[in-house]
Amino acid sequence: MALWTGLYLVGFLDVARCVLESSYTVHLDKRTFESAQNYCQPGSFLTNIPNEKEMDKILKTIWDMDSKTTTSFWIGLKRDKGMCSEQHLPLKGFYWTVDNSTQSEVKTWKTEASSTCASLRCGLLSVEYSSSGAKSNGFADISCSKENPFICKRNIKLACPRPEILSTHDMIEPLHDPYTRQIVCRSGARFNLTCTKDLVWTLVGGKNVDISQLCLECDKGYRRDASGNCVDVNECEENNPCTQQCQNTEGSYKCLCSYDDDGVCNESPKPPATNSKNKSINRDKSVPTQPTSLPDDVITNGTGVRIVDGAGDISNIVVPVIIALLIFIVLLVIVAAIVKGCLRRRSVKLAQRKAEAVALNGSSSVEKVNEKEET
Numbered sequence: 114m115a116l117w118t119g120l121y122l123v124g125f126l127d128v129a130r131c132v133l134e135s136s137y138t139v140h141l142d143k144r145t146f147e148s149a150q151n152y153c154q155p156g157s158f159l160t161n162i163p164n165e166k167e168m169d170k171i172l173k174t175i176w177d178m179d180s181k182t183t184t185s186f187w188i189g190l191k192r193d194k195g196m197c198s199e200q201h202l203p204l205k206g207f208y209w210t211v212d213n214s215t216q217s218e219v220k221t222w223k224t225e226a227s228s229t230c231a232s233l234r235c236g237l238l239s240v241e242y243s244s245s246g247a248k249s250n251g252f253a254d255i256s257c258s259k260e261n262p263f264i265c266k267r268n269i270k271l272a273c274p275r276p277e278i279l280s281t282h283d284m285i286e287p288l289h290d291p292y293t294r295q296i297v298c299r300s301g302a303r304f305n306l307t308c309t310k311d312l313v314w315t316l317v318g319g320k321n322v323d324i325s326q327l328c329l330e331c332d333k334g335y336r337r338d339a340s341g342n343c344v345d346v347n348e349c350e351e352n353n354p355c356t357q358q359c360q361n362t363e364g365s366y367k368c369l370c371s372y373d374d375d376g377v378c379n380e381s382p383k384p385p386a387t388n389s390k391n392k393s394i395n396r397d398k399s400v401p402t403q404p405t406s407l408p409d410d411v412i413t414n415g416t417g418v419r420i421v422d423g424a425g426d427i428s429n430i431v432v433p434v435i436i437a438l439l440i441f442i443v444l445l446v447i448v449a450a451i452v453k454g455c456l457r458r459r460s461v462k463l464a465q466r467k468a469e470a471v472a473l474n475g476s477s478s479v480e481k482v483n484e485k486e487e488t
Contacts, residue, residue, distance in 0.1 A: 137265065137266050137267070146259075153265035172240065175240060175247045187235065187263035189210040221249065235257035273312050292307060302327075
């Protein structure tokens with residue numbers, strides 16, 4: 114049991130070490146020391162360089178920027194007004210602004226720190242470039258009002274809050290990178306998020322995208338692209354829903370249908386004809402004769418081509434059914450009228466016979482007529 118507990122503890126510490134590993138961002142736009150310091154916050158700060166290992170990481174980050182003309186960068190090194198240089202200390206009387214520490218294993222200075230005590234002084238990292246990478250020339254100090262590129266270091270004590278994503282989704286958190294997430298929506302769409310220096314989650318490759326909406330379904334006929342935007346689906350390329358020609362429209366599609374010489378729309382495509390040289394001939398390219406009169410529900414494009422909207426497929430079934438039902442109702446009304454007329458004529462004839470019987474023979478004849486009618 115103790116063995117497993119020890120292994121678990123070692124594994125946990127290893128994961129923690131990887132998660133808390135520092136990361137750096139190099140900014141080539143020039144700012145004053147104070148402006149650069151404010152820009153890095155709140156998720157970062159002007160970098161400190163406590164040891165050679167951190168120096169190597171910073172130099173690699175600078176080299177990866179692929180800018181070989183920038184040789185001086187603001188770092189979080191500062192000496193307040195009224196404080197004098199102390200040449201015997203590693204930081205010469207300066208301190209790291211992130212924690213007010215005055216210690217560093219890096220002791221190389223490009224030039225001697227200014228001896229004046231009458232002004233505020235800020236620190237730079239000086240670098241030079243070779244064919245294999247960037248190399249440190251040490252620290253230097255100048256007036257804090259000067260403008261220089263700068264280096265921010267991620268504040269490992271602060272972390273982005275959990276991304277708020279609406280609708281059903283899975284979230285993948287990389288083991289060695291606490292500043293990225295992958296969102297997998299129910300639809301299968303995947304999006305990569307990154308945590309900015311302002312501790313805000315943003316979509317990688319997408320600007321001004323509301324990440325909370327990434328997994329919400331778009332309107333019918335649309336879906337989200339890699340940038341998180343709802344874009345039109347080309348049904349003609351993906352589903353081939355038409356028997357002949359298909360025309361994609363915004364959010365839907367239309368089927369194009371050619372008429373034959375009798376004005377009939379050919380719902381199924383004709384096989385291509387071939388000439389003596391076995392070259393395919395597209396019959397739809399010839400303009401067919403358009404009928405002189407067309408039903409009101411037929412739309413043409415002026416070249417004998419009928420356009421059927423993708424949403425009208427159901428009407429091809431519903432309309433004939435409705436017409437058949439109306440015809441059936443009319444036939445029922447006609448049959449009922451005929452039956453009613455026959456019954457009326459029969460009643461009139463019976464009344465006439467009764468009247469004649471009364472006039473000739475009296476009531477006894479009427480009774481005989483009734484008996485005859487009943488039989």
